[in-house]
Structure formats: structure tokens, C-alpha cells
Amino acid sequence: MRAVQAACGRTGAQQMTIDLSATPHVARAEQILRDEVPFMANKISEVVETFGPELARRMDETLAALFPEQAQLERAVLGYAEFAIDALRLHAVFETTGAYQAKTYAEAAREVYHSRDYMTDLYLPGILLSHFLWPHHYRQREFFEAIFMAEVRRSNDKRFYDVGVGTGYFSRLMLQGDAETRGVGIDISETAAEFTGRHVAAFGLAGRYRMELRDAIERTPEEARPFLLSVEVLEHLEDPIAFLRALRCILQKGGKGFITAALNAPNADHIYLYRTPLEVAGQLTSAGFHVEQYQSAFAYAPRKNARFVPEIAAFIVT
Amino acid sequence: MSIDRLRDVFREVFEDPSLEISPATTALDVANWDSFNHINLVIAIETEFNVKFKTKEIKDMAHVGDLVTMLRAKGCAIDW
DSSP: OOOOEEEEOTTOOEEEEOOOTTOHHHHHHHHHHHHHOGGGTTHHHHHHHHHOHHHHHHHHHHHHHHOOSHHHHHHHHHHHHHHHHHHHHHHHHHHHHSSOOOOOHHHHIIIIITOHHHIIIIIHHHHHHHHHHSHHHHHHHHHIIIIIHHHHHHOSOOEEEEESOTTSHHHHHHHHHOTTOEEEEEESOHHHHHHHHHHHHHTTOGGGEEEEEOOTTTTOOSSOEEEEEEOSOGGGOSOHHHHHHHHHHHEEEEEEEEEEEEESOOOTTOOSOOOSHHHHHHHHHHTTOOEEEEEEEESSOOOTTOSOOOEEEEEEEO | OBTHHHHHHHHHHTTOTTOOOOTTOBGGGSTTOSHHHHHHHHHHHHHHHTOOOOHHHHHTOOBHHHHHHHHHHTTOOOBO
């Protein structure tokens, strides 16, 4: 990868140029942003400059598997753009009010999880691309692979649950990360379940995974497993502690969980406002988990006059 | 309605008193026109012109000409 070239025009504008020739799907995604959403034109180059060619390789692998045709890629990239715009717009309101827009879980579910069009066109592509384009999401993945996956690899029993699978991204990482992992994904959204099934199958991993459409609180699985994932679910719930208690029941004694939450991050379906990682840690402890390690990452450096910066707190628990 | 009113919004959001806009102006022509400032610009325009943009419209604002077309469609008679 060549070093960044920054060109300054007469107005002082900067246009970043990163060599993406080795990652053609990422290059096409960047061109779509340049052509259709110019104010996001530098987004991909910025994150590749920050995190290096490995990010581009990972993103390219994902885009190639899930959106191999140009039309599919364009829909996904533009879906991401709308997802990001919604988040930015809600954040502008949040800066003023300091509160999420009041919404029940049922309202959020109706608006988001049970809306096939919204999930397919905007929400799922948005979440998936955010794992690469939002620095705090990418750092969450780094922590997961460096620390949690190391524990998984050391174990003789590598069965896991992933509760609230979303796009299936972390389930796929578990399956890719070790040839002996076997997983069950749980979600209430039919569209998320279908997307996750396609996602896992696109990487040839379907033989070690199955999806279950269910509410983990109302119908908690009976079997406990040695590993558990639940990535950015808590902020979607009216009662996160009830959910965490259900998760505690399905994590085997001595097992390890990877549980994360978004903080100060308004979104269409975020209804529980966490302001600090310690709030999440307190709930984990109340639900019976022991926090072993945690990492938090901010979405960006604080901007002038900003009160809040979105953050992710990720916990490894027993 | 003169384009000056829109231009003044741009100048305030991007903190550049000498900034000029044309129908072809895009984010690549203006310093610091990133995602954040795009939303700040949209909110400032909504306030100034008493309009509301949908998410898809915000995404589709590839250049200032698109923005003016949208404003005209919302009843703002802007002249270049």
C-alpha cells in the first residue's frame, strides 16, 4: 500500500488517495461513495490509513462474499450512507437534549427488526460496513480476536451462543477463528436470521452453525455452552439486566462471555442510554457475571464544543 | 430569493467568510466538509429556510445544485 497522498485544491480541500488496487471491492465501494455521497468520499481511505492494509483486506473479503455484484455493492454502500446519516442526525439532537428519543422496545422492534425493507436496505448493510468504517467498531473486533479468541482456541470445548446476531459478523469470526468452533445464533428478527445464515454460508461455515429465531429472555435455551457472545444488544433493551440474567443461565460455569454495549450513541433502535462503561460493568455484575477484562473505544476524537462522543465498551466475563 | 442567503449559511457552517458556492460545488471542493459538517449544514439550512430533509435527500445531495433543486421543490424560490 502506498503512503497517503493528500492533494490540496484552491479552496484548501483535501482529497485522500490510498492504493486499493489489491482490494478491488473496497476500491469500488470507495468510488461509489465518491460518486454518490461526496461528503463521505474519504471515509474508506481514512480508516485504511489509520488501521493499515489488513482492514482493507478484511473489508474486501466481506464485500466479495456478501455483495459480489456491482448492484448489490452499490445498494449496501448507499444503505450504509443512510444508516450513518441517521446516526449523525440523531447525534446532533442528542448533543442538545442529552437523551435518547423515547421509544419502547416494541416500537423499536416494529420500526427496525420486523421491517424487512429497513433491515435489508439500510440497517444490516449499515451495521456490517460500520465494523470496518467506524474506528471504535474496528477496535472492538481487534479486542475480540486478540483476547477472547485466544481463550477459545485454548479450550477443548468450543461451542458458543451468539445472542442478538445482527449481521452474523461475530459468529463468522468465531467460526473462521478456529476450525472446531460450533455455534448457535439467536435473534428475534427473521431478516437478521436470514442475513446471518447467508453470511455464514458465504464463507463456507454453515456446517458448524445454526440459527434460532427466538427471544432469549422469553424462551431462554436450556443448554449452557462454554462460550457466549452478545455484541451491542444491551442498549436496545428496556431491561438489560433481565437479558443479562438470561445470558448468565446459558453460559457454562467456568465459561467465558464477550458482551459489549454502545454508549452515548443514539440510533433508531437504541433505547437504553449508557453514559459510561462502569454502568455496563455494574449491570454485568448484578446479573451474576464476573468482569475479567474490558476495553472501551471512542468513535472519534472529541469535536469542538461537543458534549458527547459515541463509545463502545466490550467486556470479557465469566 | 437570492442565493446569498444559502451562501451565508455555508460560510457560517464552514467558518469561511470568503466561501463561494456554485451549482457544481461538492464536498470535495470545501475544506472540512465531512459527514459531521454535512449534517450541521443540513440542520442550518433546515432552520434558515424552515424545511425538513429526509435521510435519502441528505444522502442524495451530491452537489449544491442538488440542494438548490430540493429547496425549490420544498417551495424556496432560490435564484443563482
